[in-house]
Every structure is written in C-alpha cells, then in structure tokens.
Amino acid sequence: xxxxxxxxxxxxxxxxxxxxxxxxxxxxxxxxxxxxxxxxxxxxxxxxxxxxxxxxxxxxxxxxxxxxxxxxxxxxxxxxxxxxxxxxxxxxxxxxxxxxxxxxxxxxxxxxxxxxxxxxxxxxxxxxxxxxxxxxxxxxxxxxxxxxxxxxxxxxxxxxxxxxxxxxxxxxxxxxxxxxxxxxxxxxxxxxxxxxxxxxxxxxxxxxxxxxxxxxxxxxxxxxxxxxxxxxxxxxxxxxxxxxxx
Amino acid sequence: xxxxxxxxxxxxxxxxxxxxxxxxxxxxxxxxxxxxxxxxxxxxxxxxxxxxxxxxxxxxxxxxxxxxxxxxxxxxxxxxxxxxxxxxxxxxxxxxxxxxxxxxxxxxxxxxxxxxxxxxxxxxxxxxxxxxxxxxxxxxxxxxxxxxxxxxxxxxxxxxxxxxxxxxxxxxxxxxxxxxxxxxxxxxxxxxxxxxxxxxxxxxxxxxxxxxxxxxxxxxxxxxxxxxxxxxxxxxxxxxxxxxxxxxxxxxxxxxxxxxxxxxxxxxxxxxxxxx
Numbered sequence: 001x002x003x004x005x006x007x008x009x010x011x012x013x014x015x016x017x018x019x020x021x022x023x024x025x026x027x028x029x030x031x032x033x034x035x036x037x038x039x040x041x042x043x044x045x046x047x048x049x050x051x052x053x054x055x056x057x058x059x060x061x062x063x064x065x066x067x068x069x070x071x072x073x074x075x076x077x078x079x080x081x082x083x084x085x086x087x088x089x090x091x092x093x094x095x096x097x098x099x100x101x102x103x104x105x106x107x108x109x110x111x112x113x114x115x116x117x118x119x120x121x122x123x124x125x126x127x128x129x130x131x132x133x134x135x136x137x138x139x140x141x142x143x144x145x146x147x148x149x150x151x152x153x154x155x156x157x158x159x160x161x162x163x164x165x166x167x168x169x170x171x172x173x174x175x176x177x178x179x180x181x182x183x184x185x186x187x188x189x190x191x192x193x194x195x196x197x198x199x200x201x202x203x204x205x206x207x208x209x210x211x212x213x214x215x216x217x218x219x220x221x222x223x224x225x226x227x228x229x230x231x232x233x234x235x236x237x238x239x240x241x242x243x244x245x246x
Numbered sequence: 247x248x249x250x251x252x253x254x255x256x257x258x259x260x261x262x263x264x265x266x267x268x269x270x271x272x273x274x275x276x277x278x279x280x281x282x283x284x285x286x287x288x289x290x291x292x293x294x295x296x297x298x299x300x301x302x303x304x305x306x307x308x309x310x311x312x313x314x315x316x317x318x319x320x321x322x323x324x325x326x327x328x329x330x331x332x333x334x335x336x337x338x339x340x341x342x343x344x345x346x347x348x349x350x351x352x353x354x355x356x357x358x359x360x361x362x363x364x365x366x367x368x369x370x371x372x373x374x375x376x377x378x379x380x381x382x383x384x385x386x387x388x389x390x391x392x393x394x395x396x397x398x399x400x401x402x403x404x405x406x407x408x409x410x411x412x413x414x415x416x417x418x419x420x421x422x423x424x425x426x427x428x429x430x431x432x433x434x435x436x437x438x439x440x441x442x443x444x445x446x447x448x449x450x451x452x453x454x455x456x457x458x459x460x461x462x463x464x465x466x467x468x469x470x471x472x473x474x475x476x477x478x479x480x481x482x483x484x485x486x487x488x489x490x491x492x493x494x495x496x497x498x499x500x501x502x503x504x505x506x507x508x509x510x511x512x513x514x515x516x517x518x519x520x521x522x
Contacts, residue, residue, distance in 0.1 A: 066422050066424075070422075076415075080416060080433070083437070122480055167267075
C-alpha cells in the first residue's frame with residue numbers, strides 16, 4: 001500500500017490546503033481550468049517544487065527533490081534530439097550492464113511499436129511516435145510514479161485516441177501509479193480511475209471522483225455519459241453547443 | 247501498432263524528390279561551371295582588347311601558377327600558410343571550446359568575463375600585428391599568435407551562447423533522470439551544443455584563413471600572403487599576385503568544405519536535413 005498526502009500553499013498562494021491520498025497503481029487524472037495550478041500540483045508531487053507548508057510523502061517517505069523514481073512526460077517532446085531513439089530510451093537504464101540495457105531497450109521498442117526506429121533521431125519521427133518514445137524512455141527507467149502533463153495535447157485527434165489506448169494498455173501491464181493532467185474532460189473519463197477536479201487558483205480541490213466504469217471504457221454507454229455529464233456540469237460547461245445569444 | 251505515415255528513412259535528396267525538367271545532377275553542376283568559364287572568357291577578352299597592363303589575363307595567371315609549381319614554391323608556400331593556420335586554429339579550439347562551454351554554464355564566470363570578451367572581440371586581428379611582432383619577432387609564432395587571437399574569441403562566444411541557449415526542458419529531464427555532473431556534461435551539454443559549435447568552428451576557420459594571409463604580408467618570409475607581397479615588391483609580377491590570390495581562394499574553399507563535411511556527419515546533424 002502506498003499513499004501520499006499533500007498539504008500545500010506556495011508563493012503567491014498558488015495552491016491552498018490541498019490534501020489527498022493515492023494508492024499504488026491508481027490512475028489519477030487532474031482536471032481543471034487553465035492557470036488553476038494543475039501543473040504546479042504535478043511539479044509538487046514529483047519533487048520539482050517544494051510546498052511552503054505541509055509535505056508530500058511517497059511510501060511514507062518525504063519527497064525531497066527530483067528523482068528517477070518519479071518521471072515526468074510533457075506535451076512537447078522532451079526527448080534529447082541529439083540521441084537516437086534507442087539512446088534516449090536507454091537513458092534510464094544506463095546503470096545496468098550493457099547486456100541488460102540492450103534487452104530493456106529492445107523490449108520497450110517492441111512493446112511501444114517502435115521496432116525499426118531504434119537508430120532514428122527524434123526529428124525524423126511524428127508527434128505520436130515521439131510520445132511513445134518518451135513513454136518507453138520513462139518506463140525503461142522503472143519509476144514508481146509517472147507524471148504526465150497534458151502529454152497528448154499537441155497531437156491530432158486520431159493519434160490522441162490511439163495514445164489513450166496506449167497509455168491505458170501500458171498502465172494495465174506495468175501497474176504504475178500515474179498522475180495525468182489534462183484539460184480534456186472526455187479524456188479523463190476515458191482513461192482514469194480517479195479524477196481530481198481543481199478549481200481556479202486557490203480554490204483547491206473541487207471534487208475527487210472515483211470512476212468505476214469497467215475497462216475498456218465504452219464511450220457510448222449510459223454510465224460513461226452520466227459520469228462525463230456530471231463533470232461537465234461541475235465545470236459549468238453546457239451540453240448544448242451553439243446556444244443562441246439572448 | 248506502428249504509425250503507417252512514417253518511414254525510418256534517410257532524408258530524400260532534393261534531386262530525387264523534385265521532379266522537374268532541368269534539375270538533374272548534370273544540370274546543377276553545369277550551370278556554375280558554365281558561368282565560371284564564361285566569366286573567365288570575358289576576362290581574357292577584356293584584357294586582350296584593352297591591351298591593359300594593370301590586370302593580368304587568366305592565361306597569364308595560369309602560367310604564373312605553373313611557374314610557381316616548377317620553382318617548388320607553390321607547395322612550399324601553401325604548406326607554410328596551412329601550417330600556421332593549423333597551429334593557431336587548433337590551439338584556439340583546444341583552449342577556446344572548453345572555456346566557452348564553461349563560461350556558458352557558470353553564469354558568474356560569464357558575468358565576470360563577458361564584458362572583457364565583448365571589448366576584445368571587435369579588435370581586428372590586424373591591429374594586433376605590431377604587438378605580435380614585438381613579442382614574437384619575425385617568426386612563425388607571430389602569425390600563429392594572430393590566428394589564435396582571431397579564432398579564439400568567436401569560438402568562445404559561440405560555445406558560450408550555445409550553452410546558454412540549451413532549452414531548459416533538457417536540463418530538467420537530466421535532473422529528473424538523476425544525471426551526474428559528468429553524465430550531464432557528456433550526454434547533454436556537450437552533445438546539445440555540438441552542432442552549433444562546429445558551425446562556429448567553420449566560421450572561425452574562415453576568419454583564421456583570412457588573417458594568416460594578412461599576417462604573412464607583414465611578419466614572415468614564406469606563405470601565400472608573403473608570396474603576394476613579394477611578387478609585387480620584387481618585380482611587379484602581378485600575374486603571380488593574382489596567382490597567389492587564386493591559391494588563397496582555393497585553399498580557403500577546401501578548408502571550408504572540410505569543415506562542412508564534419509558538420510554533416512550524422513552524429514553532428516542528428517537527423518536534421520542537410521541544406522540543399
């Protein structure tokens with residue numbers, strides 16, 4: 001059982017009195033309006049920021065800074081452009097023996113559908129492929145937690161849908177704890193076990209919803225739509241597009 | 247689940263991808279060569295028709311080159327110039343590259359030294375000649391020093407700028423993965439700045455080559471710069487003067503092409519398309 005709690009307010013009080021526990025292997029989506037502190041929260045959880053009050057615990061140990069146990073994945077690919085795909089992926093495995101390292105890289109290349117691209121450079125790949133390499137790189141390092149900050153935001157719709165499948169599949173196999181920030185409510189309902197809804201600045205957590213829909217999530221099912229609609233209403237979004245002006 | 251829209255390809259060369267009449271490789275070579283020969287012909291014609299004696303004709307220049315070769319001076323002078331440029335340039339690279347990287351990385355050092363560098367950099371290497379002669383006398387050391395001065399600052403500035411413009415996201419990834427200082431330097435800083443620095447080296451070499459010629463005109467008694475000055479002073483041999491200029495141009499071009507080769511190595515380019 002792993003969990004951590006967060007109590008925080010920072011700087012210009014970006015976040016105030018945030019507190020929640022997460023169990024190991026949970027897929028948590030953090031949604032909310034822009035500027036609401038989602039990324040700040042992620043950085044705190046991952047150790048790139050320190051709370052001005054309170055603490056963050058992973059496995060009951062306080063988080064003291066960045067670590068390869070807590071890996072981030074960003075929207076715009078952060079792959080090193082001067083390393084090949086294989087070299088990027090092996091970044092997390094660099095302390096292993098060469099044989100182990102090669103096996104790990106091969107394994108993730110295959111699992112993420114990147115066979116044949118080992119010696120390509122990131123520039124030569126499409127956005128979707130780059131995100132897959134990023135995932136592979138993170139997984140190859142064997143972290144405890146993954147922190148994903150709107151990772152599919154820059155991708156086209158179809159690729160985004162594919163990547164959602166991809167991340168759920170990966171999560172089911174690797175059983176990592178995942179924090180996934182997104183502004184896309186549909187995305188959250190489609191992939192998460194749990195959705196934390198942030199309000200705007202300092203409003204803190206508005207809601208903490210458990211999504212119990214079975215996977216694979218059926219986007220047409222009434223239960224899915226009910227959950228989604230609930231979120232829409234919570235965020236004040238109308239279900240009717242193109243309301244005539246009064 | 248692979249992406250069907252991407253091939254693990256080498257970049258397609260323009261000559262193949264662009265199918266237009268008149269852009270085959272034969273044509274792309276032909277145009278500059280034909281232009282060059284045409285201008286050469288015009289030059290020859292101009293000299294003959296005007297019966298001038300203040301400009302040698304291409305034929306005279308060509309004969310001058312042959313004469314230099316026969317006297318054994320062509321090779322000797324080219325080698326002498328190359329020798330000086332190599333030493334001065336390599337010294338500047340070996341010292342300037344690490345210094346530049348360090349200045350770029352340690353902001354305190356940058357703040358400390360940058361104003362000084364910005365003041366020294368625009369001083370033309372030619373202006374250093376009197377001091378160079380004073381310190382090193384008429385010897386190989388004076389031009390080598392001048393070439394070092396000419397190359398050092400551009401290399402330092404380029405390397406420092408390259409480090410300072412490494413996108414912070416890469417440094418964050420390095421911190422996330424727990425890279426040690428040595429790994430950070432080897433895997434990130436050095437590699438991230440490599441392409442930019444190599445381009446800077448190529449440009450610095452171009453400057454160095456120009457400087458060596460100027461330096462040789464004043465400070466030594468061999469080399470292509472000396473050839474030009476001596477040809478004029480010792481007999482108004484302007485055919486040899488222009489022949490010397492041609493040699494300078496050709497060797498300079500060769501040096502530039504050599505560095506471009508290095509720039510285009512896959513390890514340096516990292517998947518970036520080659521300029522056409």
